[in-house]
Amino acid sequence: MTAPTTTAPTDEEDRPAPPHSGGDPFDRDSLPAPPRATAALLRSLLAPLRARVALATVLLLLQQAAVQTGPLLVAYAIDRAVPAFRRDDHGPLIAVAVAYVLSAAAAGALQSGFILASARVNQDVLLDLRGRIFRHAQALSIDFHERYTSGRLISRSTTDVESLRELLSEGLQELVTVILSFVYISAVLLWLDLGLGAVAVLSFVPLYLLIRLYQHRAGRIFSRRSTAIAAVIVKFAETMNGIRPVRAFRREAVNDADFHVLNHRHERINGDSMLEMARYVVGSRLVANLAVAGIVLWGAHRVASGTLALGVLAAAVLYLRRLYDPIDRLGMFLNSYQSAAASLEKVAGLLAQVPSVPEPADPRALPALASRHPGREVVFDDVRFAYRTGGEVLPSFSLTLPAGRTVAVVGSTGAGKSTLAKLLARFYDPTSGRVLLDGVDLRELSVRELRRGVVMVTQEAFLFSGTVAENIAIGRPDATREDIERAARAIGAHDFISALPDGYDTDVRKRGGRISAGQRQLVAFARALLADPAVLILDEATSSLDVPGERAVQRAMHTVLRGRTAVVIAHRLSTVEIADRVLVMEHGRIVEDGTPAELVAGTGRFADLHRAWRDSLA
Numbered sequence: 001m002t003a004p005t006t007t008a009p010t011d012e013e014d015r016p017a018p019p020h021s022g023g024d025p026f027d028r029d030s031l032p033a034p035p036r037a038t039a040a041l042l043r044s045l046l047a048p049l050r051a052r053v054a055l056a057t058v059l060l061l062l063q064q065a066a067v068q069t070g071p072l073l074v075a076y077a078i079d080r081a082v083p084a085f086r087r088d089d090h091g092p093l094i095a096v097a098v099a100y101v102l103s104a105a106a107a108g109a110l111q112s113g114f115i116l117a118s119a120r121v122n123q124d125v126l127l128d129l130r131g132r133i134f135r136h137a138q139a140l141s142i143d144f145h146e147r148y149t150s151g152r153l154i155s156r157s158t159t160d161v162e163s164l165r166e167l168l169s170e171g172l173q174e175l176v177t178v179i180l181s182f183v184y185i186s187a188v189l190l191w192l193d194l195g196l197g198a199v200a201v202l203s204f205v206p207l208y209l210l211i212r213l214y215q216h217r218a219g220r221i222f223s224r225r226s227t228a229i230a231a232v233i234v235k236f237a238e239t240m241n242g243i244r245p246v247r248a249f250r251r252e253a254v255n256d257a258d259f260h261v262l263n264h265r266h267e268r269i270n271g272d273s274m275l276e277m278a279r280y281v282v283g284s285r286l287v288a289n290l291a292v293a294g295i296v297l298w299g300a301h302r303v304a305s306g307t308l309a310l311g312v313l314a315a316a317v318l319y320l321r322r323l324y325d326p327i328d329r330l331g332m333f334l335n336s337y338q339s340a341a342a343s344l345e346k347v348a349g350l351l352a353q354v355p356s357v358p359e360p361a362d363p364r365a366l367p368a369l370a371s372r373h374p375g376r377e378v379v380f381d382d383v384r385f386a387y388r389t390g391g392e393v394l395p396s397f398s399l400t401l402p403a404g405r406t407v408a409v410v411g412s413t414g415a416g417k418s419t420l421a422k423l424l425a426r427f428y429d430p431t432s433g434r435v436l437l438d439g440v441d442l443r444e445l446s447v448r449e450l451r452r453g454v455v456m457v458t459q460e461a462f463l464f465s466g467t468v469a470e471n472i473a474i475g476r477p478d479a480t481r482e483d484i485e486r487a488a489r490a491i492g493a494h495d496f497i498s499a500l501p502d503g504y505d506t507d508v509r510k511r512g513g514r515i516s517a518g519q520r521q522l523v524a525f526a527r528a529l530l531a532d533p534a535v536l537i538l539d540e541a542t543s544s545l546d547v548p549g550e551r552a553v554q555r556a557m558h559t560v561l562r563g564r565t566a567v568v569i570a571h572r573l574s575t576v577e578i579a580d581r582v583l584v585m586e587h588g589r590i591v592e593d594g595t596p597a598e599l600v601a602g603t604g605r606f607a608d609l610h611r612a613w614r615d616s617l618a
């Protein structure tokens with residue numbers, strides 16, 4: 001049989017998203033998990049909950065024992081209590097009725113106990129897992145995030161965690177119940193009547209084969225399905241994150257078409273899984289009903305010939321119904337088991353990633369600062385660097401920035417200026433060589449010390465949700481309102497902030513959408529100033545400001561940068577004038593180095609740039 005709804009080739013469906021190709025594991029939806037990582041993850045999630053898991057298991061065992069006495073009592077009623085009743089002996093029938101009610105009540109009580117105990121386990125596992133995904137993803141290095149999209153991370157912590165939830169809250173309990181009832185019922189049937197018991201047990205051979213077949217086929221479909229839904233989420237997140245360029249370039253139609261393809265691919269795979277399920281249900285019902293019919297025929301024959309009590313046959317049929325009833329749904333439980341296994345494997349693969357910029361096990365401290373603002377010396381010692389994707393950006397780079405000086409870095413687009421800055425902020429580690437801060441390799445510094453020592457302000461000037469004051473205070477969480485205002489005043493941001501609807505308490509909303517790009521830069525500046533780092537990196541940090549705004553910041557910078565080591569990267573040469581020294585960078589190398597006056601007076605690249613800039617002003 002072939003799936004009638006499937007038209008696209010399957011290998012196309014196995015790909016995460018249309019534009020990807022190649023052998024990089026990041027191009028696939030999931031990163032490979034090391035062997036046994038999934039099982040280890042599950043164990044580590046359950047380990048702290050051992051006592052509760054044991055309690056839930058015991059409750060379930062007892063509950064099953066109570067539930068499965070029902071048909072046995074019916075058999076007793078038919079074969080013993082009713083004949084006794086006919087002889088006017090009411091005792092046995094009353095005893096059966098009481099026992100029936102008691103076992104049902106006990107089963108109910110045990111069941112609710114089990115639900116409570118297992119719900120706590122489930123909640124704790126999911127809580128733990130979501131927390132781990134978040135913490136781990138946040139701790140991973142920048143280069144990880146550049147390749148593993150945020151949409152996929154969202155998919156890990158939503159759909160994948162959700163599929164584990166489904167397994168824990170429904171699937172697992174049902175699965176264990178089916179297995180337990182199989183054991184109980186087989187044992188009781190064999191005890192009641194060896195022949196009937198044997199037929200029931202044998203009927204499980206074809207059922208087992210059916211289940212295995214189903215599992216095999218459905219497992220592959222589930223893995224594809226979770227990849228497909230991740231691709232849908234990735235597309236969604238990417239589009240909405242980039243809604244402005246989407247609008248500006250009228251990408252809506254293209255996006256709609258792409259989304260349509262991804263959405264339908266997911267739907268088709270879902271259809272495939274339903275089809276597998278339907279086949280399984282038909283097969284399992286057939287086996288189950290044939291077994292019941294066989295037992296009824298054979299049992300009736302034996303009852304007529306007097307070798308089997310009627311009550312035992314009735315109990316056998318009741319038991320078999322109970323046994324086969326959940327078999328249909330067993331497919332569904334296995335579904336949730338398999339999709340949870342596929343999801344958990346993806347999560348395990350993510351959690352197995354190690355930061356490429358690891359925190360040192362045994363961090364070194366920076367030497368104490370001699371005065372309040374001496375800055376720190378920065379040395380690039382024969383640094384080579386290449387991004388994971390792409391050629392070498394810095395080929396053998398050496399540079400010393402003396403403490404407390406302001407250095408401007410200029411150069412054409414793509415020269416490697418931001419790369420230099422990011423290495424100094426340790427977003428990446430050099431491929432070889434060292435970056436030293438006051439003689440200490442950045443790799444030996446604790447993240448805490450590094451972030452306190454080096455702060456970078458970039459063009460993006462990202463604002464977090466919260467108020468303006470909170471955004472500035474990120475630089476120093478214990479800052480008072482006076483400190484915050486002082487920083488804002490120093491940078492010339494106070495006036496615009498005061499003019500906002502709620503002043504410093506204005507909520508910046510999503511990505512600072514209510515605040516202009518230049519204002520965002522001012523807030524980011526104030527944040528960096530408040531953080532009071534020894535080394536301040538400004539990468540195009542004033543690029544969005546208007547000329548008066550930039551002038552104001554420049555005036556402020558004389559005080560802000562005094563006594564700090566500052567690296568100012570800028571295209572606008574006006575920004576460069578405050579520097580003690582200018583570096584001109586091309587193709588990952590310093591091609592000119594001197595004071596602004598020296599370079600302007602010379603005949604090099606900077607002099608050309610400066611002349612062109614002067615002319616443009618005139």
Ligand SMILES: Nc1ncnc2c1ncn2[C@@H]1O[C@H](COP(=O)(O)OP(=O)(O)OP(=O)(O)O)[C@@H](O)[C@H]1O
Nearest residue numbers: 146387389390393412413414415416417418419420
């Ligand atoms: N995350 C990245 N992954 C791969 N390559 C990158 C990455 N970031 C930058 N590059 C490459 O490294 C080179 C240097 O980029 P860099 O951002 O350092 O330039 P820049 O001097 O800051 O340029 P601009 O003036 O445009 O900001 C460029 O060729 C760029 O394509």
Ligand SMILES: [Mg+2]
Nearest residue numbers: 417418419539
């Ligand atoms: Mg740059």
